[in-house]
Amino acid sequence: MKKSILIKINGTERHADVEPRTTLLEMVREQFNLTGAKLGCDIQVCGACTLLLDGKPVSACSVLAVDTDGCEVLTIEGLGQNNALHPLQEAFMEFGALQCGYCTSGFILTAKALLDEVPQPTDEQIRDYLAGNFCRCGCYQEIMQAIRNVTKTS
Amino acid sequence: MRNFDYLEPVTVAEACALLKQHAGEAKVFAGGSHLTILMKQGLYQPKTLINIKKISQLRGIEYDNAEGLIIGALVTHREIETSALVREKFPVLSEAEREVANIRVRNMGTVGGNLASGEPLTDLSQIFISLDGKAKISGPGGQRTIPVEELFVDFYTTSLAEDEILTHVVLPPLPPRSGIEYIRFSSSSVVDKPSAGVAVRLTLDGGAKTIQAARIVLGCVGATPVRARKAEALMSGKKLTAELAEEAGSIAAQECSPTSDLRGSEQYKRAIVRILVKRAAVKAYERATST
Numbered sequence: 417m418k419k420s421i422l423i424k425i426n427g428t429e430r431h432a433d434v435e436p437r438t439t440l441l442e443m444v445r446e447q448f449n450l451t452g453a454k455l456g457c458d459i460q461v462c463g464a465c466t467l468l469l470d471g472k473p474v475s476a477c478s479v480l481a482v483d484t485d486g487c488e489v490l491t492i493e494g495l496g497q498n499n500a501l502h503p504l505q506e507a508f509m510e511f512g513a514l515q516c517g518y519c520t521s522g523f524i525l526t527a528k529a530l531l532d533e534v535p536q537p538t539d540e541q542i543r544d545y546l547a548g549n550f551c552r553c554g555c556y557q558e559i560m561q562a563i564r565n566v567t568k569t570s
Numbered sequence: 571m572r573n574f575d576y577l578e579p580v581t582v583a584e585a586c587a588l589l590k591q592h593a594g595e596a597k598v599f600a601g602g603s604h605l606t607i608l609m610k611q612g613l614y615q616p617k618t619l620i621n622i623k624k625i626s627q628l629r630g631i632e633y634d635n636a637e638g639l640i641i642g643a644l645v646t647h648r649e650i651e652t653s654a655l656v657r658e659k660f661p662v663l664s665e666a667e668r669e670v671a672n673i674r675v676r677n678m679g680t681v682g683g684n685l686a687s688g689e690p691l692t693d694l695s696q697i698f699i700s701l702d703g704k705a706k707i708s709g710p711g712g713q714r715t716i717p718v719e720e721l722f723v724d725f726y727t728t729s730l731a732e733d734e735i736l737t738h739v740v741l742p743p744l745p746p747r748s749g750i751e752y753i754r755f756s757s758s759s760v761v762d763k764p765s766a767g768v769a770v771r772l773t774l775d776g777g778a779k780t781i782q783a784a785r786i787v788l789g790c791v792g793a794t795p796v797r798a799r800k801a802e803a804l805m806s807g808k809k810l811t812a813e814l815a816e817e818a819g820s821i822a823a824q825e826c827s828p829t830s831d832l833r834g835s836e837q838y839k840r841a842i843v844r845i846l847v848k849r850a851a852v853k854a855y856e857r858a859t860s861t
Contacts, residue, residue: 435573436574437571437572437573437574460603460607460671460672463672463674466674469677472648473677474674475678478602478607479602479678480576480602483599526673547759547761
């Protein structure tokens with residue numbers, strides 16, 4: 417039986433009718449057409465499906481949508497404001513911190529959560545926080561540069 | 571994932587009653603980091619999922635001077651990692667949590683789920699057992715408290731009855747002159763599950779600095795976390811020397827039953843256990859003598 421839930425997605429309150437087995441990732445991609453987050457490993461290892469749930473990174477592939485009733489969800493589509501990209505998005509482009517882009521929304525959202533918690537992180541803090549996001553194109557150095565650059569200019 | 575009924579009790583009593591009512595066909599759900607994977611893979615196909623996240627009594631971390639640190643079952647790994655209270659009372663837990671899985675799992679996964687899943691490849695259980703931690707359990711018949719060690723029966727099997735819920739973990743205050751160290755070793759990436767994790771807690775007597783109580787707990791190297799009781803007995807009544815630490819490591823390496831898998835062969839894991847016990851014992855002794 418479907419359950420009706422109320423969530424705030426990218427700042428807007430939305431209703432959704434979901435089966436208990438529907439994951440948060442399936443709901444945002446299929447019901448709300450927010451396809452920035454990708455399904456990767458499906459076991460909470462790779463980080464491609466990362467979304468921010470009440471400001472904290474989670475693996476949306478393994479969160480039940482019904483369990484997010486009343487929560488706030490931020491996807492990559494909601495990160496920029498007033499038709500401008502977020503500084504992290506700009507920096508990822510500037511430093512070439514992506515090739516195929518599959519992991520990018522996960523990296524940027526995780527980095528955003530880090531900077532909300534620790535505005536001036538050390539390299540070690542950045543590495544610790546992002547250790548669970550995988551980039552198979554191997555853009556790790558460029559990702560580090562991009563995040564460092566945002567912390568310097570903010 | 572097969573579909574299921576989804577229930578959200580708001581009290582422990584209600585949750586236990588629901589578990590009794592759906593005996594054998596229900597699973598307790600909290601962070602979901604363990605359960606959703608197994609459900610997606612079809613290994614668990616519960617007819618009913620009982621989400622206990624609305625039970626506020628299971629939240630929070632408190633310290634009671636007599637009882638010790640009381641950790642609610644719904645406390646997440648990340649809450650332990652970042653709690654000032656935990657860092658003050660049991661910094662070993664804050665340090666260990668930094669290395670548990672990744673930030674996303676630590677945000678969702680709970681202490682209760684970590685233990686009640688009976689997952690053998692974890693970190694917290696070894697530390698809790700080394701601290702003589704207790705598990706508080708509620709069922710339709712009331713409450714009971716058991717040593718954390720007695721929770722674990724076999725791979726993914728605990729001593730919790732079908733209608734019982736783990737509600738809290740209690741870590742008694744450390745006796746004076748105690749030192750603890752936890753070391754985990756991952757054979758692939760830092761975010762992988764450990765191939766071995768060893769906790770050593772030593773408590774010394776007043777004057778002579780001899781070891782009064784030793785706890786050596788070996789994790790990830792068997793169906794359940796296990797105490798290396800022979801190695802503990804060896805240390806009892808002695809001062810720690812480099813030779814004693816070495817010997818304790820060698821004995822402990824024979825007190826576990828690791829399986830050969832992608833995280834290392836049986837022989838490899840025994841070698842890791844030997845070294846980790848040695849190193850953790852030296853560090854724990856150092857801490858105990860400096861308090």
